[in-house]
Amino acid sequence: MKFWRLPLDAEEQIIPVGRLFIIADRCKGCNFCIEFCPNKVLEASPDFNRKGYHPPVMKPNHECNNCGLCEVICPEFAIYSTVEEKRRFTEVDLVRYEEMSSGEGKGEQE
Amino acid sequence: MAKKGKADRQDKVARRATAENGPRIGVYVCHCGLNIDGSLDCEEVAKYASSLEGVVLAKDSMYTCSDAGQEQIKSDIREHNLNRVVVASCTPRLHEPTFRAACVEAGLNAYLFEMANIREHCSWVHLHDRQGATEKAKDLVKMSVARARLLQPQVETEVPITPRALVVGGGVAGIQAALDLADAGYKVYLVEKEASIGGRMAQIDKTFPTMDCSICILAPKMSEVGRHPNIELMTLSEVESVDGYIGNFHVRVKKKPRYVTDDCTYCGDCIKDCPQHMPNEFDCGLSTRRAIYSPFAQAVPATYLIDMDSCMNKHGIVACDRCYQACQHKCIDFSQQEEILDLDVGTIIVCTGSDVYDPTPLTELGYRRFPNVITSLEFERLINAGGPTGGNLIRPSDKTVPKSVGFLQCIGSRSKRSNPYCSNICCMNTIKDALLIREHWPDTKIYVFYMDIRAFGKGFEDLLMRARREGVVFIRGIPGEILQDDNSYSLKLIGENTLLSKLYEYEVDMVILSVGIEPRKDSAVVKRLLSLPSMADGFFMEAHPKLRPVDTPTGGIFLAGCAEGPKDIKDSVTQASAAASRANILMAKGKVTVEAITARIDPERCTGCGLCARVCPYGAILVDEETKVATVVEAACTGCGACCPECNFGAITMRHFEDHQILAQIDALAESDAGGKILAFCCNWCSYAGADFSGVSRIQYPAEVRIVRTMCSGRVDPKFVEYAFAKGIAAVLVSGCHIGDCHYINANSQTEKRVQRLWRKMARLGLNKERLRLAWISAAEGMRFSQEISALKEIVEKITPEEIEKGIEAFAPKRLPKGEHPDEATRPV
Numbered sequence: 001m002k003f004w005r006l007p008l009d010a011e012e013q014i015i016p017v018g019r020l021f022i023i024a025d026r027c028k029g030c031n032f033c034i035e036f037c038p039n040k041v042l043e044a045s046p047d048f049n050r051k052g053y054h055p056p057v058m059k060p061n062h063e064c065n066n067c068g069l070c071e072v073i074c075p076e077f078a079i080y081s082t083v084e085e086k087r088r089f090t091e092v093d094l095v096r097y098e099e100m101s102s103g104e105g106k107g108e109q110e
Numbered sequence: 111m112a113k114k115g116k117a118d119r120q121d122k123v124a125r126r127a128t129a130e131n132g133p134r135i136g137v138y139v140c141h142c143g144l145n146i147d148g149s150l151d152c153e154e155v156a157k158y159a160s161s162l163e164g165v166v167l168a169k170d171s172m173y174t175c176s177d178a179g180q181e182q183i184k185s186d187i188r189e190h191n192l193n194r195v196v197v198a199s200c201t202p203r204l205h206e207p208t209f210r211a212a213c214v215e216a217g218l219n220a221y222l223f224e225m226a227n228i229r230e231h232c233s234w235v236h237l238h239d240r241q242g243a244t245e246k247a248k249d250l251v252k253m254s255v256a257r258a259r260l261l262q263p264q265v266e267t268e269v270p271i272t273p274r275a276l277v278v279g280g281g282v283a284g285i286q287a288a289l290d291l292a293d294a295g296y297k298v299y300l301v302e303k304e305a306s307i308g309g310r311m312a313q314i315d316k317t318f319p320t321m322d323c324s325i326c327i328l329a330p331k332m333s334e335v336g337r338h339p340n341i342e343l344m345t346l347s348e349v350e351s352v353d354g355y356i357g358n359f360h361v362r363v364k365k366k367p368r369y370v371t372d373d374c375t376y377c378g379d380c381i382k383d384c385p386q387h388m389p390n391e392f393d394c395g396l397s398t399r400r401a402i403y404s405p406f407a408q409a410v411p412a413t414y415l416i417d418m419d420s421c422m423n424k425h426g427i428v429a430c431d432r433c434y435q436a437c438q439h440k441c442i443d444f445s446q447q448e449e450i451l452d453l454d455v456g457t458i459i460v461c462t463g464s465d466v467y468d469p470t471p472l473t474e475l476g477y478r479r480f481p482n483v484i485t486s487l488e489f490e491r492l493i494n495a496g497g498p499t500g501g502n503l504i505r506p507s508d509k510t511v512p513k514s515v516g517f518l519q520c521i522g523s524r525s526k527r528s529n530p531y532c533s534n535i536c537c538m539n540t541i542k543d544a545l546l547i548r549e550h551w552p553d554t555k556i557y558v559f560y561m562d563i564r565a566f567g568k569g570f571e572d573l574l575m576r577a578r579r580e581g582v583v584f585i586r587g588i589p590g591e592i593l594q595d596d597n598s599y600s601l602k603l604i605g606e607n608t609l610l611s612k613l614y615e616y617e618v619d620m621v622i623l624s625v626g627i628e629p630r631k632d633s634a635v636v637k638r639l640l641s642l643p644s645m646a647d648g649f650f651m652e653a654h655p656k657l658r659p660v661d662t663p664t665g666g667i668f669l670a671g672c673a674e675g676p677k678d679i680k681d682s683v684t685q686a687s688a689a690a691s692r693a694n695i696l697m698a699k700g701k702v703t704v705e706a707i708t709a710r711i712d713p714e715r716c717t718g719c720g721l722c723a724r725v726c727p728y729g730a731i732l733v734d735e736e737t738k739v740a741t742v743v744e745a746a747c748t749g750c751g752a753c754c755p756e757c758n759f760g761a762i763t764m765r766h767f768e769d770h771q772i773l774a775q776i777d778a779l780a781e782s783d784a785g786g787k788i789l790a791f792c793c794n795w796c797s798y799a800g801a802d803f804s805g806v807s808r809i810q811y812p813a814e815v816r817i818v819r820t821m822c823s824g825r826v827d828p829k830f831v832e833y834a835f836a837k838g839i840a841a842v843l844v845s846g847c848h849i850g851d852c853h854y855i856n857a858n859s860q861t862e863k864r865v866q867r868l869w870r871k872m873a874r875l876g877l878n879k880e881r882l883r884l885a886w887i888s889a890a891e892g893m894r895f896s897q898e899i900s901a902l903k904e905i906v907e908k909i910t911p912e913e914i915e916k917g918i919e920a921f922a923p924k925r926l927p928k929g930e931h932p933d934e935a936t937r938p939v
Contacts, residue, residue: 003394003395004395005395005396005481007389007390007393007397007398007498008397008498008499008504008506008509009397009498013387015385015387036425036429038423038424038429038430039422065385065386065422066385067429069427089387089398093388094389096388097389097420100388100420101419101420
């Protein structure tokens with residue numbers, strides 16, 4: 001890992017944490033939200049909804065940051081998010097940074 | 111035109127002379143003071159040379175390269191009507207141009223000159239074997255004379271030089287080089303990988319020994335680059351490919367988008383709302399930044415940028431537009447695309463800089479385990495007014511000002527566990543840092559744990575004395591272990607004071623590891639793109655360590671800054687100006703002659719099979735499908751010779767390294783005692799230079815080896831090796847640049863294939879495969895070269911006369927194509 005130390009100003013950062021609301025029974029399983037979520041925090045639930053589709057659920061240990069894209073693109077108005085809380089910069093963000101900078105984006109270029 | 115006329119005239123003179131008189135060779139054996147004469151008998155070598163066929167006169171002189179020595183050659187050429195000159199002295203990589211010029215002045219074509227390397231390849235490596243060295247020198251001279259007899263005059267082509275320069279890397283060296291060239295009136299493209307120019311110097315707080323504020327002296331230069339009409343600054347850009355040759359490089363640059371247009375006023379409104387937080391690389395991760403950011407306040411170009419790797423819109427869908435909403439001028443543009451730019455430049459200056467050593471592997475120091483163990487670069491950010499703490503030195507664990515600090519020197523330098531070399535700057539950097547702490551927090555106890563303090567530059571010793579006067583404690587002996595108190599996070603240093611031979615224990619609040627400099631992780635990419643050689647430690651290698659310190663072996667490409675080796679700001683700037691001046695010389699002349707070492711194809715013999723075109727690394731051979739004849743594009747041909755061995759019809763002539771010239775060298779060395787000799791083929795750029803390096807380093811090895819130089823190992827035709835075995839030579843070494851480092855892109859991959867084919871053939875014929883050896887030896891691996899020769903010598907000692915005989919029979923001359931045997935091949939002159 002490139003950076004291991006928590007930045008000195010980590011305490012001062014305010015990172016929005018979104019809370020996702022999924023109205024499962026409205027979902028028709030188009031998977032737009034799962035596919036287009038920029039943070040890739042959604043996956044299809046193994047359960048069926050009343051219509052017989054697999055609605056999205058949050059992946060465990062993932063965090064929504066309330067960008068609202070899912071809300072915009074959902075054709076069935078079945079998903080939306082609100083800012084529930086704010087948090088500080090933590091080690092999790094370091095790990096995520098490492099994944100992002102060594103992951104798909106940089107990989108292609110090098 | 112005048113020059114060409116002159117060359118033509120020379121050509122005619124040489125041809126006439128050769129036709130009328132046959133070869134008339136003058137041999138000059140140089141004593142080089144005692145450098146050569148001290149280890150072998152130059153007089154005897156000269157006497158021997160005079161007995162060789164075609165030699166009209168042979169002399170030995172003290173310094174052949176001196177004016178007097180050159181004058182002697184010139185007057186002899188005129189007086190004795192010499193048409194070939196052989197000088198037995200140092201490496202042709204040093205003085206071939208000198209002697210060639212002397213020949214040309216006396217009316218002889220430069221390509222009728224030949225050198226025997228009896229210093230680097232003989233006297234210096236056989237210091238204590240006078241008999242062996244003298245015999246070897248005789249052989250080397252005999253080989254050179256044999257080759258000289260068959261040399262042909264060549265006419266060099268003149269190429270124009272594009273008056274534009276490319277500077278790779280925008281650190282202080284790149285900035286200086288770009289400004290110098292731009293001020294001289296040339297168009298300069300400055301390519302920088304990061305978002306801003308400035309490099310390492312922008313990260314540093316103060317400079318030694320004058321304690322100037324680093325960014326204060328750099329920022330004006332940076333903005334000058336930004337607004338200079340002759341400089342085209344390309345940030346977030348990387349060189350993708352480089353083709354061409356001196357004066358005519360075609361460079362492809364990939365420019366990543368900033369996603370912020372030039373209208374940006376640098377107001378900073380955009381960053382507040384960005385939800386993506388990450389560590390700021392510029393501050394070594396000691397502060398955070400957003401996905402839209404500017405690396406530092408003085409950045410040039412002074413616009414924000416979006417790091418698409420961490421922005422939420424990286425998949426091409428605008429999921430988040432908070433920065434766009436916040437920007438009053440609406441200068442955020444998510445639709446920007448990567449650009450590919452094609453540049454034509456005449457010269458290239460490589461200033462790619464360095465990385466700092468990561469001390470994590472030295473586990474006893476606790477970096478990454480103990481929060482209060484920091485590196486010197488982290489310290490620079492901590493004490494920098496523009497840094498994360500606004501210039502307040504604090505302990506990362508509890509953000510209090512440390513009462514005592516310990517500096518540990520030579521971390522990652524001068525050790526077998528890390529990098530073996532001295533990183534040059536760390537001693538003075540620590541002294542400067544210690545004085546900075548003293549200045550701001552006078553009560554802090556400062557300990558410096560060192561191996562040796564190297565204060566070698568102008569004003570350095572004064573600074574060291576000042577630090578001593580101001581109470582910085584210097585302790586000789588680096589701690590063997592650091593322990594942390596888990597309550598107070600203070601650190602205990604345990605080690606031995608080697609001046610007192612006593613164990614010590616010191617307790618300090620913070621430890622600063624004075625980390626060394628190492629080559630950039632991506633320097634291998636630059637190395638491959640520009641086919642630059644590098645030293646064993648990974649820094650790029652200069653053409654000559656003393657006399658051409660900023661040139662690379664490739665014409666038109668120059669080096670500056672830490673890419674060439676660890677150095678401080680002053681040296682980087684000096685070197686950058688030197689490199690700019692070297693590039694300026696080329697571009698001001700406007701043209702350059704390129705060596706006449708290119709391939710020619712005889713259309714009569716060519717069948718248009720296209721095998722040669724397939725191996726040419728430069729695509730310089732074109733096969734006409736209709737006429738079934740291949741032709742060489744001379745401007746694109748670089749003269750590696752990889753094509754020649756491929757031709758089954760003997761249609762390709764490699765000028766100046768023709769088959770019969772090389773075979774004549776083998777003949778000459780095999781004339782006596784072939785069964786005890788080793789023939790080594792060395793490529794001009796790596797292994798020949800490696801052999802030179804072992805000479806310069808006086809690394810001794812057995813005297814049985816005789817080196818034949820080719821431009822590339824790809825020139826080594828399997829039939830040369832077979833011919834050598836047919837002549838009874840005990841062992842053959844084929845050597846070249848490391849795979850991936852070939853001066854001619856990948857021509858040495860052909861070498862590998864051919865040698866493997868030869869091994870298979872030898873196995874089939876029941877020959878000992880060990881007699882043929884393949885080795886990749888870089889220009890810095892003198893030791894490696896001597897090891898290879900010693901290994902071969904052991905093999906040679908074990909080879910029985912029967913085995914040699916078997917080789918002679920197996921590769922008997924009947925297997926050679928007609929007309930290739932040097933005895934019958936007297937080319938029409």
